[in-house]
Amino acid sequence: MIKPAANKSRASGRITLAMVAAHAGVATMTASRAITQPDMVSQALRDRVDQAVVELGYVPNRAARALASSQSKVIAVLVPSLSNAVFTEVLAGIQDALDADDYQILIGNTRYSDKEEEKLIGTYLQSNPDGMLLSGLSHSPRVQQILTNSRVPVVSMMDMSTDPSQLTVGFSQVQAGYAMTRYLIDKGHKRIGFLAAQLDERTLRRAEGYRQAMQEAGLLDNKLEVMVGEPSTIALGAELLGRMLAQAPDCDAIFCCNDDLAHGAVYQCQRRGISVPAQLAICGFNDLPASAWMNPSLTTVATPRYRIGYEAAKLLRAVIKGEDPANKQIDLGFTLMARESA
Amino acid sequence: MIKPAANKSRASGRITLAMVAAHAGVATMTASRAITQPDMVSQALRDRVDQAVVELGYVPNRAARALASSQSKVIAVLVPSLSNAVFTEVLAGIQDALDADDYQILIGNTRYSDKEEEKLIGTYLQSNPDGMLLSGLSHSPRVQQILTNSRVPVVSMMDMSTDPSQLTVGFSQVQAGYAMTRYLIDKGHKRIGFLAAQLDERTLRRAEGYRQAMQEAGLLDNKLEVMVGEPSTIALGAELLGRMLAQAPDCDAIFCCNDDLAHGAVYQCQRRGISVPAQLAICGFNDLPASAWMNPSLTTVATPRYRIGYEAAKLLRAVIKGEDPANKQIDLGFTLMARESA
DNA sequence: CTGAAAGCGCTTACAG
DNA sequence: CTGAAAGCGCTTACAG
Known part of the structure; x- marks a missing residue:
C-alpha cells in the first residue's frame, strides 16, 4: 500500500489523539472527551481509550490544546530575584497552592529591572497566560499599558496597595x-x-x-x-x-x-x-x-513570604475561575523577632 | 453590515497575524515572513507590516506557532530545589547562556523526589520541548524510558558520568x-x-x-x-x-x-x-x-555551579541546532577553600 | 452518550 | 520577493 500524502506530511512523528482514537475504534472527539471529561463517556469506551493511550504512549500536545481551547493553563510568575530566599519561598507557596490544578507555571526573573520585566511580560503574553502573579505594586507605564490591554488577571505580591481594585497579597x-x-x-x-x-x-x-x-x-x-x-x-x-x-x-x-x-x-x-x-x-x-x-x-x-505566594496563587485561581473574591486585598502582616543583636 | 459567522466564532478576541496582514495589505504569509524572517521580505512590505504590528498591538500566539512549526522554543530545566542557593545559581547561568535566543525556559522543582521528577517530565513533554536540562545522572527507570521514547536532547548537570555518550556538565x-x-x-x-x-x-x-x-x-x-x-x-x-x-x-x-x-x-x-x-x-x-x-x-x-548552568545550556543549544559537540563531557572542576574553620 | 465538521492562529511546502 | 492552499493536533459547537 502506498500512502500518497506521506512524503509531504508535516506530521511531527508523535502519537496523536487521532491515532489513539483509531486504535480504540472511536471518533477523535470521543477520545478527547475520554481524556479531558471522562464522566461524559461510557465506561466501555473510556476503558478502550485509556488502554490505547497506554499502549501507544500518547502524550497530549499542549500547544494544540491551547490553540483549540484558547485556554493556556499557564500562569506566569515574575519575581525580581531567585538568589534572594524571600522569593524562592514565595515560589514554593505558589507551587503548593497550584499543585492540584494542572497549571504550567512560568517563572520569570526580572533581576530588579523594569526593562527585564517588560521583556518577560511581553514574552509570557505570547503564551496567552490565564493569569499573572507579579512582585510589587509599581510597574513602568508601558508594562501597565500592556497589562491593561491584555486583560489578563493579575495579582500583586509583597506589599499593600492603596488602590482597592488592585488584587494584592502582602503586608505593609x-x-x-x-x-x-x-x-x-x-x-x-x-x-x-x-x-x-x-x-x-x-x-x-x-x-x-x-x-x-x-x-x-x-x-x-x-x-x-x-x-x-x-x-x-x-x-x-x-x-x-x-x-x-x-x-x-x-x-x-x-x-x-x-x-x-x-x-x-x-x-x-x-x-x-x-x-x-x-x-x-x-x-x-x-x-x-x-x-x-x-x-x-x-x-x-x-515576613510571611511563603503564605504570600500561597494566598496570591489561591486568589488568582479564584479570579481565573470567574469568582469575585470578597477580599481583594489580603494583608498577611509581619512579626518583629526580638533577639540578641538589638 | 452583518457578519454572519460572528456568533459562532471561536476567535479569542486577540489580534491575529491575518488581521495584521489585512491592515498592511499583504498576504498572511508575507506578514509571517516579515516578522520571523525579515530578510526574505522587501523593505517596503516589511515596513508596512512592522507598522501594522505596532498600530494593532499584535502579540504572536506561541501555541499556534509551536503547532504549525513543530518547534516549541521551549527548554525545560529540572532542579531538585529552589531554596538551595546552588541551584538558583545554576539557573542564573542557564538564563544568561540562553538570553539572546528566545527560548522559553520552563523551571521545574523536583524537591528531591523521583515521583515529582517523573510528573514534571511528563507535563513538560506535553510542551514538546526542544531540549531538557536535568540535575544529576541517575533517574528512575520510568523516567529514563520516557526520556528515551521522547527523543528530546538532554544534558545532565552537576556530576560526571561514566557513560561517554551522555551529555554532561559538572565536576566529580x-x-x-x-x-x-x-x-x-x-x-x-x-x-x-x-x-x-x-x-x-x-x-x-x-x-x-x-x-x-x-x-x-x-x-x-x-x-x-x-x-x-x-x-x-x-x-x-x-x-x-x-x-x-x-x-x-x-x-x-x-x-x-x-x-x-x-x-x-x-x-x-x-x-x-x-x-x-x-x-x-x-x-x-x-x-x-x-x-x-x-x-x-x-x-x-x-563549586562552579553558575558555570555548570551556563555551559550546560550552551551545550544543549548546540545539540538542538544539530551540531555534534566535540566535548560531550565537560568537567568544570572544584576548588578547595582552606579558611579558618579547619 | 457519540461523532462529523469546522476552526483555533500560525507555518510549511509549493508555485509563480 | 510574494501568495493561495493545506496542515499542525487539538476542542468547540452542533446534531443526533
Whole structure:
C-alpha cells in the first residue's frame, strides 16, 4: 500500500489523539472527551481509550490544546530575584497552592529591572497566560499599558496597595519599617542608622517607615542613612557598615533593610572587635534561616513570604475561575523577632 | 453590515497575524515572513507590516506557532530545589547562556523526589520541548524510558558520568569528597566525622569520596558517620552536630556534606563553648556566600555551579541546532577553600 | 452518550 | 520577493 500524502506530511512523528482514537475504534472527539471529561463517556469506551493511550504512549500536545481551547493553563510568575530566599519561598507557596490544578507555571526573573520585566511580560503574553502573579505594586507605564490591554488577571505580591481594585497579597512594608525603628527607639537608641541596598520598591517603603518613626521622635538625620543601588549581599553589608561608621561615628544602632546586609554588618563588627549589641545594635529584615542561629542571633522582622505566594496563587485561581473574591486585598502582616543583636 | 459567522466564532478576541496582514495589505504569509524572517521580505512590505504590528498591538500566539512549526522554543530545566542557593545559581547561568535566543525556559522543582521528577517530565513533554536540562545522572527507570521514547536532547548537570555518550556538565562529586577528606587527614586529623542530610545522589557520591580517603588512611569507622534523609538546613546542622558528638565523642574534625549543615554545626559549637577549629575542625561543601564571612570563616569546597548552568545550556543549544559537540563531557572542576574553620 | 465538521492562529511546502 | 492552499493536533459547537 502506498500512502500518497506521506512524503509531504508535516506530521511531527508523535502519537496523536487521532491515532489513539483509531486504535480504540472511536471518533477523535470521543477520545478527547475520554481524556479531558471522562464522566461524559461510557465506561466501555473510556476503558478502550485509556488502554490505547497506554499502549501507544500518547502524550497530549499542549500547544494544540491551547490553540483549540484558547485556554493556556499557564500562569506566569515574575519575581525580581531567585538568589534572594524571600522569593524562592514565595515560589514554593505558589507551587503548593497550584499543585492540584494542572497549571504550567512560568517563572520569570526580572533581576530588579523594569526593562527585564517588560521583556518577560511581553514574552509570557505570547503564551496567552490565564493569569499573572507579579512582585510589587509599581510597574513602568508601558508594562501597565500592556497589562491593561491584555486583560489578563493579575495579582500583586509583597506589599499593600492603596488602590482597592488592585488584587494584592502582602503586608505593609512601610508599617514594618516603622515598627522596627520604633522598637529601636523604645530601647533607648538615639542615633539609629539605616543601611540599604538595591533600593527596590520595598526597600524604599521600609525607608519611608524608618523616616516616619525617626521624624516623630525628633531623631531624623540624613547622615544616618547609607543607601546604595547595588544588589544586597553579605559582602556589601560588611562594606556598608564601615561606610556608616565613617559617616556617623556616634551611631548606636543600625537597621539594615534586609538580613543579608545585617549578617555582613554583624560579621564585620566581629572582625573589628565591635561588640553587638553592647557597642552597636544591629537588626535586619526578613528573618532568613541563618538569623536565628548566628551568634549573636539577629533581631529582625519575620515576613510571611511563603503564605504570600500561597494566598496570591489561591486568589488568582479564584479570579481565573470567574469568582469575585470578597477580599481583594489580603494583608498577611509581619512579626518583629526580638533577639540578641538589638 | 452583518457578519454572519460572528456568533459562532471561536476567535479569542486577540489580534491575529491575518488581521495584521489585512491592515498592511499583504498576504498572511508575507506578514509571517516579515516578522520571523525579515530578510526574505522587501523593505517596503516589511515596513508596512512592522507598522501594522505596532498600530494593532499584535502579540504572536506561541501555541499556534509551536503547532504549525513543530518547534516549541521551549527548554525545560529540572532542579531538585529552589531554596538551595546552588541551584538558583545554576539557573542564573542557564538564563544568561540562553538570553539572546528566545527560548522559553520552563523551571521545574523536583524537591528531591523521583515521583515529582517523573510528573514534571511528563507535563513538560506535553510542551514538546526542544531540549531538557536535568540535575544529576541517575533517574528512575520510568523516567529514563520516557526520556528515551521522547527523543528530546538532554544534558545532565552537576556530576560526571561514566557513560561517554551522555551529555554532561559538572565536576566529580566523588573526587571533591575525597579531596576535602584528604585535606583534613593531611592536617593530622584522625577521627574525622561525616555529617550528611537529604542523601541525594551528590551527597552519596561525596560520602563515597570520604570513605575512599578514610579507608586508604586506615581511618574508616562507621561510628563517624551521621547521615539522615531530612532536608539540609542550618537547624539540622546544629542538631546533627550534637548527635555526632554523642556518637563519636573523640571526633576531632567534621566534614559536612554542605555549607548549610556546616553553618549550623559551627553555630552550635559556639553555643556549647566548643572552639572551632582548636577543639573541633569543621568544614563544608559549596562555598555559599556566608561561608567566607562568618567567624570563623568556613573551610569548604567551591563549586562552579553558575558555570555548570551556563555551559550546560550552551551545550544543549548546540545539540538542538544539530551540531555534534566535540566535548560531550565537560568537567568544570572544584576548588578547595582552606579558611579558618579547619 | 457519540461523532462529523469546522476552526483555533500560525507555518510549511509549493508555485509563480 | 510574494501568495493561495493545506496542515499542525487539538476542542468547540452542533446534531443526533
